[in-house]
Amino acid sequence: MKNTVLHKADTRGHADHGWLNAYHSFSFASWYNPERVQFGALRVLNDDTVAAGMGFGTHPHDNMEIITIPLEGDLAHKDSMGNTETIKSGDVQVMSAGTGVKHSEFNPNADHRTKLLQIWVYPNKQNVDPRYQQITLNPEDRKNKLQQILSPNAEDNGVWIHQDAWFHLGKFDQDVTATYNLKKEGNGVYAFILSGKLNIAGQELETRDGFGIWNINSFDIKASTDAEFLLMEIPMEY
Incomplete structure (x- = not known):
């Protein structure tokens, strides 16, 4: 659940x-x-x-x-x-x-x-x-898709940190959809809306809203308007 x-x-x-x-x-x-x-x-x-x-x-x-x-x-x-x-x-x-x-x-x-x-x-x-x-970062790499900007791995895309965390930026046109699949079991995702309106897992979100979701393997994202956002996948226990 x-x-x-x-x-x-x-x-x-x-x-x-x-x-x-x-x-x-x-x-x-x-x-x-x-x-x-x-x-x-x-x-x-x-x-x-x-x-x-x-x-x-x-x-x-x-x-x-x-x-x-x-x-x-x-x-x-x-x-x-x-x-x-x-x-x-x-x-x-x-x-x-x-x-x-x-x-x-x-x-x-x-x-x-x-x-x-x-x-x-x-x-x-x-x-x-x-x-x-x-x-x-190349801003084109987040146009209507998720751009990884942070991970636990030095050889992966973006910067790396000492934690099993993955961050992504998105800049979606209105009505663009995506599915986010969590990278590690036990992690959750905290989404922060930089601009516009976004629907995450059925929750409508507006500019500067934050939304945390966990105990889930994946969720759907839909831009209700043109929208920019940050997804932070984070261990819930550490």
Whole structure:
């Protein structure tokens, strides 16, 4: 029997710091909801807008897989591993914090905002050596199909993390359909709608809604309008 959980966009936590306008799908910082702590190994899904020229000062992480997906604009990254990079819309970045890493992120542009998703996933290995990976995606590979952007395998498409997780992006025209087959038994999928309206397993979803589904081997997807979305397949127990 499948299980589902629906998180409407307007039920997310919200913090407007001026320089940062952040929406939290799961408990984060000063926003705590005991029913919204995580979805399996998925701990954080933050939908952030960073004002021009602003950003996050140097701060530490450990034993977490941190995935950043810029949606608009650029994000400059600097870390204690010696990486100094700029990630842009169309890129995906992952940092395995492992034994510990410090990093800063800021919007290097003086005249426009940066929008991004930051996602934290609990790893399946503790205290690994910290690592950094960044790739540029081809947007055509998600046009009316599912583009894999993350997996557990370094030789597979997209970035890789220390967890049995698979992420896909889709950009579907209205009425396009697809079937998603889960990669691993015991996993669930958390869908996040970036724009438009989408039907997943019979549930109608709108922009910035989140929808979790588990105890299922596959499910159908249909774009009710032109729609962009992210599917995160995650272990429910880890």
